[in-house]
Amino acid sequence: MRQIGFLIDVTRCMGCRSCEVACKNFRNLPETQRYRRVKCMDWEKDGETGIYYLSLSCNHCENPVCFLVCPNHTYRKRRDGIVVHDPGLCDGCCRCVKACPYEAPQYDEATGKVDKCDLCVERLDQGKRPFCEESCVNGALHTICLNRELDPGLHKTIPGFPDIRLTRPSVRFLPPRLPLQWRQKSL
Amino acid sequence: MEVYRNVCPRNCFCTCSMLSYAENGKLIRVTGDSEHGFTRGKLCSKGYAYTQRVYDAKRILHPMRQYPRGSGRWHRIAWDEAMDIVTRKMLELKGRYGSFRPICFNKQTGNIGILHYALDGFFAALESTVVNGTSCWSAGLDAFLYTFGDMRKSDPEDMVNSKIIIIWGGNPAWTALHQMYYINQAQENGAKVIVIDPVFTATAAQADIFIQPKAASDGALALGMAKYIIEQNIHDQDFLQQFVEGGKEFIQYVANLSDQWIEKETGLPREAWQEVAHLYATQRPGCIWLGLGLQRHANGGQNFRGILALAALTGNIGVSGAGVYYPSQEHWRLLNWHTRDAFLKKAEPAIRTVSLNNFAEEVSKLSEPPVKMLFLAGRDLWQDANTGALAAALEQMELVVQADHFLNRSSHFADIFLPSTTQFEEWDLVPSYWHHWIAVNQQAIEPRGECRSDLQIAQNLAHKINELAPGCVCDPQVGSEEEWVAQELSPELLESLNVTSFSELLEKPRKLRVSPLAWADLNFPTPSGKLELKSGLALADGFPLLPEFSRGFYPPVHYPYRLLTPHLNSGSNSQFTNLHWLSWGIDEPKLRINPRLAQKLKIQDNDRIRVYNHLGEVVLPVRITATVPEDTVLTYTGWFPGKTQINRLIDGKSCDMGIRGTGQPGIALYDTYVNLSAV
Secondary structure, eight states: OOOEEEEEETTTOOOOOHHHHHHHHHHTOOTTOOSSEEEEEEEEETTEEEEEEEEEOOOOOSSOHHHHHOTTOOEEEOTTSOEEEOGGGOOOOOHHHHHOTTOOSEEETTTTEEEOOOTTHHHHHTTOOOHHHHHOTTOOEEEEETTSOOOTTOBSOOTTSOOOTTTOOSEEEEOOOOOEEEOOOOO | OEEEEEEOOSSSSOOOEEEEEEETTEEEEEEEOTTOTTTTTOOOHHHHTHHHHHHOTTBOOSOEEESSTTSOOEEEOOHHHHHHHHHHHHHHHHHHHSSSTTEEEEEOSSOOOGGGHHHHHHHHHTTOEEEEOOSSSHHHHHHHHHHHSSOOOOOGGGGGGOSEEEEESOOHHHHSTTHHHHHHHHHHTTOEEEEEOSSOOTTGGGOSEEEOOOTTOHHHHHHHHHHHHHHTTOSOHHHHHHHEESHHHHHHHHHTOOHHHHHHHHOOOHHHHHHHHHHHHHSSSEEEEEOSGGGSSTTHHHHHHHHHHHHHHHTOSSSTTOSEEOOOOGGGGGBOOHHHHTTOSSSSOOOEEEESTTHHHHHHHOOSSOOOEEEEESOOGGGSSOGGGHHHHHHTOSEEEEEESBOOGGGGGOSEEEEBOOGGGSOEEEOOSSSSEEEEEOOOSOOSTTOBOHHHHHHHHHHHHHHHSTTSSOOOOOSOHHHHHHTTBOHHHHHHTTOSSHHHHHHSOEEOOSOSSTTTTOOOOSTTSSEESSOHHHHHTTSOSSOOOOOOOOOOTTOOEEEEOOOOTTOBTTBSTTSHHHHTTTOOOOEEEOHHHHHHHTOOTTOEEEEEETTEEEEEEEEEOTTSOTTEEEOOOSOOTTSOOGGGGOOOOBOSOOHHHHSSOOBOTTOEEEEEEEO
16 A cells, blocks of 8 residues: 655754644634644754754644544545544544544534544645645655655654554654754863 | 735845735735746745734734733733823823833834834833843844944845855855855855854854854954964955955954964864865855844854954955845935824934843833833733843833734733734734735735734824823824835935835835945045954953954853854744744654763753853753754743743843944853753
């Protein structure tokens, strides 16, 4: 089976949140739903410190736990591996919200239903890219086919990303690097 | 669905062109405009939040009156009534004091569109009191004026040709993100990106080299680089001889500095500046981008002069890939400024000025006549320094009028609120102080509710005041807003944009056909005609003749930590952070402190901490991070409704420079010191 997913070039992510709000703009999302979320991670390597940003959405897992726990069968995994959700059948029980390690399904108080990122399937089906990818100034986000041979430099996980063992998320990371640095001497 | 062309009018480097999609008169979504060569069809998070901003439930759609002031009891009034109250008060004050000077107009850069200068024109025509100075760029600007004679910079798209890019005291990844595309292009072509900042920023995370000097020691760091470049004999002697005034004296001054002294001032080992200096002098061409942050110190202007000397020393001026970048408005001169001038009765009205910085104290000092009425246009005074002094200053006002989109922190003291349009509900033309593109902003939707543009408000005021007292101002009531925009285009501007008519400019954004390189002719409008490291003007204004290092303010004994308050990715001063699309989930404001300091104070992540100084105290949750040095704490500036406001603790000390370019010294926001204690 084919599997479409995200490649996140962490070296290029500037934490600007354009992807996050572009998604809200195009989807016209309510206050409490952010299909894509950017968070800042502090990190350390060989005694040097720095930060990187993680822009995370639904990871369209190979083994989607949302699909498994939903009593109303609102989730479906397409032939291209994208996990889609039909809010029409959703009764807002939020089992998926509790089960997903990545906070992808989100409850909307106004509609009483859950929804999540569908990787802009309508756009993908027209040969376009998802809004988040299109809005990225720095080329940090890419939609990729995970079945192809991938750059061996890509990582399946990164500190700050939840446990991948249960659901096998369809996301790969190009890990961050630290600049050569001279810091102000400790006082 | 209809598509319109808009321009973001915020005070920002990118001045993005946007496409707005409207259906049945409603704005559905916004995207970037791919015809705009600099912003390339992308927006930032704030730009994408515009649909929410236009339709936010808290947006004010009708003129309102708060009675009594401070009660929170706002009731709707008609525009006519609002204009009646405002203009009658103006005339009553003029009758009492003999001029319109008791009226103070306070606008800064809430909207930099050219039609928004109508209000500036109206109040200038009255010869009222008008704020001058800016909290933005004044100190750095003066350093350019002393050194180069004018503020010009190359086309920022030319940065792709640089081999070395030094980003000094700025965080473009958050505040000018479209420029990062050009920086990354250069990086992919082998350029080295060097970030110099007391804080490890999002931009530092993108860099090849990060240097963290003590805040406000930038001048010393630059002199260290200069010393190394001269010692290694890698300076451009021909350039110095031909085009630089005072090169010899500068070399002599620098030769006498010791590396130990520079290490002490900057807190850095000498290898740090030697590495950067070597790269900058030898991997040519190299450019320096000076951020706004490092000039917000008591020695900020003089520090800029030291850095500018590096460009002179290496001859990194006037050629592709070189230069020193800083905002500039040289192309704004191509506009007609018709909107502003249409209200004036004479070319140079005798306005009275009052400093925007430390406004509360400065406005209270004015007498003969005192200021009794305040008109705020797109302003929130609580975004300024020393906000504790504002209440007393505003209480002396007999009328406070606000023209804005939302009730903000200043509204508590306002009597009248005039609802203004967003860029989607009006026509405008927005020049950029960064890139070389220009575009017309079309009206995409009808104004929501009874909102009116600043031009309409100025016209209404002019009409009403002349009705009551003929001849107060010129009363330009003719023409649609679209025609007003067309009148801003001078023949030179049309020629430069390669269009013959206004309507052609509506088709897409255009780039000015101006030289992409600043100072290519190496003709400097200074007294000597050369680039002046030795500046007689600086000396006459009370500064050292050479770019010597002047020490700034250092922490007083009881307040040992420097407080930095830079811009957030999701806000622009007081704008945007009130919108839930941008504020939800980011959990700001927080105070960022170094892990070693946290250990010393026995503080954990998310603990609340008391931040205090002689101006007051606030309590903030803590985020522990090694991005800030041990002697510095950081919280982002912004308006976070219902949450702690840091501005109370920021005092309004002045920068060294700023008067030459903007009429008032800059404000040393980053020389604020605080102490901390566990709650």
